Amino acid sequence: MMYSEKVMDHFMNPRNVGEIENADGVGEVGNPKCGDIMKMYLKIENGIITDVKFKTFGCGSAIASSSMATELIKGKSIQEAMQITNKAVAEALDGLPPVKMHCSVLAEQAIRKALLDYSKKTGVKIEGLDENEFHEDDLHEIEVED
Amino acid sequence: MDHAATTPVRKEVLDEMMPYFSEYYGNPSSIYYLSNFSKIAIDKARERVAKTINAEKNEIYFTGGGTEADNWAIKGIASKLRDKGNHIITSKIEHHAILHTCEYLEKNGFEVTYLNVDEYGMISLDELERSIKDNTILISIMFANNEIGTIEPIKEIGSIARKHNVIFHTDAVQAVGSLPIDVKDMNIDLLSMSAHKLYGPKGVGALYVRKGIKIDSLIHGGAQEKNKRAGTENVPGIVGLGKAIELAYSELEENTAKLVELRDYMIKNIQNRIPEVRLNGHPTKRLPGNVNICFRYIEGESLLLSLDMYKIEASSGSACTSGSLDPSHVLLAIGLPHEIAHGSLRLSLGIKNTKEEVDFVIDKLVTIVDRLRQMSPLYEKNQEGK
Amino acid sequence: MDHAATTPVRKEVLDEMMPYFSEYYGNPSSIYYLSNFSKIAIDKARERVAKTINAEKNEIYFTGGGTEADNWAIKGIASKLRDKGNHIITSKIEHHAILHTCEYLEKNGFEVTYLNVDEYGMISLDELERSIKDNTILISIMFANNEIGTIEPIKEIGSIARKHNVIFHTDAVQAVGSLPIDVKDMNIDLLSMSAHKLYGPKGVGALYVRKGIKIDSLIHGGAQEKNKRAGTENVPGIVGLGKAIELAYSELEENTAKLVELRDYMIKNIQNRIPEVRLNGHPTKRLPGNVNICFRYIEGESLLLSLDMYKIEASSGSACTSGSLDPSHVLLAIGLPHEIAHGSLRLSLGIKNTKEEVDFVIDKLVTIVDRLRQMSPLYEKNQEGK
Ligand SMILES: Cc1ncc(COP(=O)(O)O)c(C=O)c1O
Ligand SMILES: Cc1ncc(COP(=O)(O)O)c(C=O)c1O
Ligand code: FES
Numbered sequence A: 001m002m003y004s005e006k007v008m009d010h011f012m013n014p015r016n017v018g019e020i021e022n023a024d025g026v027g028e029v030g031n032p033k034c035g036d037i038m039k040m041y042l043k044i045e046n047g048i049i050t051d052v053k054f055k056t057f058g059c060g061s062a063i064a065s066s067s068m069a070t071e072l073i074k075g076k077s078i079q080e081a082m083q084i085t086n087k088a089v090a091e092a093l094d095g096l097p098p099v100k101m102h103c104s105v106l107a108e109q110a111i112r113k114a115l116l117d118y119s120k121k122t123g124v125k126i127e128g129l130d131e132n133e134f135h136e137d138d139l140h141e142i143e144v145e146d
Numbered sequence B, C: 001m002d003h004a005a006t007t008p009v010r011k012e013v014l015d016e017m018m019p020y021f022s023e024y025y026g027n028p029s030s031i032y033y034l035s036n037f038s039k040i041a042i043d044k045a046r047e048r049v050a051k052t053i054n055a056e057k058n059e060i061y062f063t064g065g066g067t068e069a070d071n072w073a074i075k076g077i078a079s080k081l082r083d084k085g086n087h088i089i090t091s092k093i094e095h096h097a098i099l100h101t102c103e104y105l106e107k108n109g110f111e112v113t114y115l116n117v118d119e120y121g122m123i124s125l126d127e128l129e130r131s132i133k134d135n136t137i138l139i140s141i142m143f144a145n146n147e148i149g150t151i152e153p154i155k156e157i158g159s160i161a162r163k164h165n166v167i168f169h170t171d172a173v174q175a176v177g178s179l180p181i182d183v184k185d186m187n188i189d190l191l192s193m194s195a196h197k198l199y200g201p202k203g204v205g206a207l208y209v210r211k212g213i214k215i216d217s218l219i220h221g222g223a224q225e226k227n228k229r230a231g232t233e234n235v236p237g238i239v240g241l242g243k244a245i246e247l248a249y250s251e252l253e254e255n256t257a258k259l260v261e262l263r264d265y266m267i268k269n270i271q272n273r274i275p276e277v278r279l280n281g282h283p284t285k286r287l288p289g290n291v292n293i294c295f296r297y298i299e300g301e302s303l304l305l306s307l308d309m310y311k312i313e314a315s316s317g318s319a320c321t322s323g324s325l326d327p328s329h330v331l332l333a334i335g336l337p338h339e340i341a342h343g344s345l346r347l348s349l350g351i352k353n354t355k356e357e358v359d360f361v362i363d364k365l366v367t368i369v370d371r372l373r374q375m376s377p378l379y380e381k382n383q384e385g386k
């Protein structure tokens, strides 16, 4: 498996690692099967994500995806953050190996789950967000072409 | 430090192989003068391999690698003895070359018992003996495990197999070159080996088949290898295997002493300097160069990538490196939960490694493990819990 | 002059292989930097092989030689399509790698039709089409014959196979490197090749498997070659195959022109200078370097031994060289009576052979044949008869 230089950069020098005390939204997702866990912390002011931090237990691609995802949403509005897909994360990293695409799904899911937490805590409704979308078992069910 | 994955071809080995590519390139099946060189070279290699494991020359058959030797042993016996029985006994910690071959046979009417192993990766001789049935035709247990380094009680297995008149194959791909082997004393009927694990070339191996054991061919065709393994012989490769095995055994004692000392030093120092680690495999009955350790709260692939930044090569049984969703079947078989197996690291020492290199690796490991743990949500939780 | 048996590794090929023995020796399955070199090298070789035969890169699988590729193609399809049918069509002049594999399958419930060939060694397209039945799952016809050099009508066979929806495999071990091949245009589903026939190393080959064709593995184990052919890759060997095939095809036209001229010159001069000889194989549809001739009243092995005295390498289909009691199945299939097949001689020209060498061989042949005939009771009788 070969990672792009960008993946390796974000893996070795991950941006925004850590936690936010009293975060406005916290999302933890994971795959119970392969054991990877990603935790995302958001600070949100006036609908803008002013700060974001993460912690990840997972492979190089999972760590790089978390790092890139935090960069992509920092300073963005909630609605903009909602548009971030796993594909966007992977593309921003100059691509991921096919067998590692599911790690970027973890990043997308962590953002959404943190936003859901924010929505629940504050009562702010976020369009397109549904509690039932987090079927953790589905995380790795991505078809990969050989 | 990943010598269990593969090794470079040693200079002495490559030197001996070289003339057989372009100079003495004759096809050993031809009858003219030029091809004599190839014939004699293969003969010499066969002799060297046989001598090392206390076999006869005509009991050694060259193959295209360890995997082919494993496939041949299992399928060749299964096909030959199909009318006698359809039950095979192996273990849960075999290499995929054995496991996937057995699974293939299961789809084709065979029944396979996969023996459990204890926390150290040892099979139970009791369970083995209890598993033998009237229709058991083959026992295949690896000599030493490639991941955790555990050495199985081969001689005892051999006795049990012989007592019950069942053929005994051992995948000795990790053992040949590292451990003394005596097929007669150990009652081994078939044994697989591979050159690239012992400083020989990739793509060549051998199967020892004890005289009197009847086996079907896996690869049919020309009359090479006494009609048992067809295909134009990989002459330079075979020469390389012969030289490599001879070298390995001429230096066995001295290399073993050195590797065991380095290995134990490494294990002890990792345990002393990094908290919450677990040694996998047997504390003493393990391959001389094998170190296998789980670091809690972190994942193996990220460990490997970080080590690679310092040009340290290693391997892991984590789910993320396996390409599948599950961590290594070996780590699961010794009873590790998924999340601990996830943080496994195998370092396998080679004959050229030094104490300085080991110290360097440990230093880097301390830093890397700490960095990755700081990023890990599991570590956080655990520290809070304390 | 026995290049059909095997060839020396060309300098350019060996040069490209060398770094992968001891320097870039990483296991392609590992994830660290060192192993990238191996991965990239294999990838490049795959691309070179694919390009040559107009296949896609992911349709090429490396094996331990031509024999393994043949075994895999036949057994892999047979095992996969067992439920669909159990009938296989091949020819009487295939290499033993195909024939003995088919015989093995016959013992295991398969039915095999062995097509006849005409006096030139050509199969009949008519007979082929008539042989296809509802339960036919595979047609395997060689691209070019290793003994008599005859080139089969591959494109036409491909059309017939496609029309009847039967998978078509061709053993192209003798053709790759010597003849233009286009798997798409020729409707080939599977194709075997071997490096040592085209100035590459022994013990490495490849099987082309058209996208969409489902085939069982022959060698189970690790996930190498997209899970289809297990075993640590023979990296230097694969690199060698890639380089050799690229070289062969970059020089194909010029080499073919040269070889065909030498070949026809040799055939003509032998026919002119030695009485009672017979050219075996097709006069024009034959491999560029293949000369196969029967000399009446003498026996092949004694011919080979005599040539060897002058350091001339050759091969024969005589019973005495075959190791069995029968002459070559190929010579019998083209209708030669035993006593004529007995005096067969194959000379296969290589890219470095010169007209001077050819003249030298012919001169020696004249002397040797005469000498052996003087000794032969058959010759004596025959001369008396005249
Ligand atoms: C037509 C043909 N098929 C198959 C083979 C076998 O190939 P290998 O020698 O690589 O096993 C050969 C050569 O021996 C051959 O000429
Ligand atoms: C225990 C064991 N068996 C079999 C094999 C396969 O051998 P090879 O790589 O030569 O195919 C290996 C190595 O990969 C191994 O460690
Ligand atoms: S987190 Fe397991 S593969 Fe990426």
Ligand code: FES
Pocket (backbone or CB within 6 Å): C319, C320, C321
């Ligand atoms: S005469 Fe000796 S083998 Fe035929």
